[in-house]
Amino acid sequence: MGMTLRGRTALVTGASSGIGAATAAELAAAGCQVVLVGRDQRRLAQVTARTGGLALAAELTDASGLDRVVTAARRVDLLVHCAGIGWSGDLASMSAEQVEALTAVNLTAPVLLTSAVLPELRRRRGHVVFVSSIAAVGVRGEEVYAATKAGVRAFAESLRRLDGLGVTTVLPGAVRTPFFAGRRYDRRFPRVLAPEEVAAALVRGVQRGRAEVFVPGWLAVPARLQGALPGVFRALARRFG
Numbered sequence: 001m002g003m004t005l006r007g008r009t010a011l012v013t014g015a016s017s018g019i020g021a022a023t024a025a026e027l028a029a030a031g032c033q034v035v036l037v038g039r040d041q042r043r044l045a046q047v048t049a050r051t052g053g054l055a056l057a058a059e060l061t062d063a064s065g066l067d068r069v070v071t072a073a074r075r076v077d078l079l080v081h082c083a084g085i086g087w088s089g090d091l092a093s094m095s096a097e098q099v100e101a102l103t104a105v106n107l108t109a110p111v112l113l114t115s116a117v118l119p120e121l122r123r124r125r126g127h128v129v130f131v132s133s134i135a136a137v138g139v140r141g142e143e144v145y146a147a148t149k150a151g152v153r154a155f156a157e158s159l160r161r162l163d164g165l166g167v168t169t170v171l172p173g174a175v176r177t178p179f180f181a182g183r184r185y186d187r188r189f190p191r192v193l194a195p196e197e198v199a200a201a202l203v204r205g206v207q208r209g210r211a212e213v214f215v216p217g218w219l220a221v222p223a224r225l226q227g228a229l230p231g232v233f234r235a236l237a238r239r240f241g
């Protein structure tokens with residue numbers, strides 16, 4: 001079920017930076033009224049000055065912050081979950097607090113926010129987008145991050161069984177944003193994308209009612225291979241990733 005965007009209202013989390021900021025701009029250009037959610041008030045104000053729309057500063061992992069976002073999201077046709085944090089390194093050195101922080105932002109917050117506004121969203125025949133990651137197929141050195149991203153992908157797949165709701169999961173490769181800055185990246189493929197490329201693919205995915213959007217598109221091949229031929233996928237993943 002695709003969605004025509006002109007005249008719609010949208011709420012984007014993670015809109016103060018990176019992919020979320022680019023998505024807010026793309027949605028505004030497509031004719032949406034956008035509510036931009038982030039934590040950093042200064043950056044949020046800068047993005048909102050460019051895109052128009054309403055800024056809502058909120059911490060998604062505390063109850064009062066989430067409550068304010070839920071109140072704003074009750075009135076939207078399109079909900080885009082883009083806020084996220086990463087962690088890479090030796091799993092044994094990851095603290096319980098780091099595991100909890102990753103899970104709280106990447107998985108619990110989108111689950112709680114979606115669940116709270118689901119009746120209204122379905123009544124409006126609305127659409128929800130989850131920005132997952134190609135890491136959802138499993139990544140050495142990013143095990144917990146991968147688990148949170150696989151978690152939202154499975155959550156989205158379950159929501160797809162409901163009537164009256166469009167659901168799109170976006171699975172990007174590496175994207176040049178503050179999230180990615182400072183990381184060692186010595187692969188030639190996938191090439192590092194601009195956040196605007198991901199935002200454009202996300203918005204097209206909503207307009208066309210796509211279930212999953214891989215960016216770049218060829219990343220669908222390893223993801224499909226994992227489902228169809230898991231033994232071959234694991235052998236290739238051990239060799240290349």
Ligand SMILES: NC(=O)c1ccc[n+]([C@@H]2O[C@H](COP(=O)([O-])OP(=O)(O)OC[C@H]3O[C@@H](n4cnc5c(N)ncnc54)[C@H](OP(=O)(O)O)[C@@H]3O)[C@@H](O)[C@H]2O)c1
Binds near residue numbers: 018020083131171
């Ligand atoms: N960059 C990549 O290579 C890549 C690849 C695949 C998937 N992704 C996914 O894409 C999404 C966006 O990432 P990005 O690359 O655009 O990163 P980014 O530029 O660092 O932006 C992250 C956004 O999430 C918000 N955020 C983080 N923690 C939050 C919290 N506790 N409460 C509210 N907002 C919070 C940040 O808000 P403030 O800055 O205002 O604190 C910021 O707006 C993430 O879900 C990430 O997992 C990224």
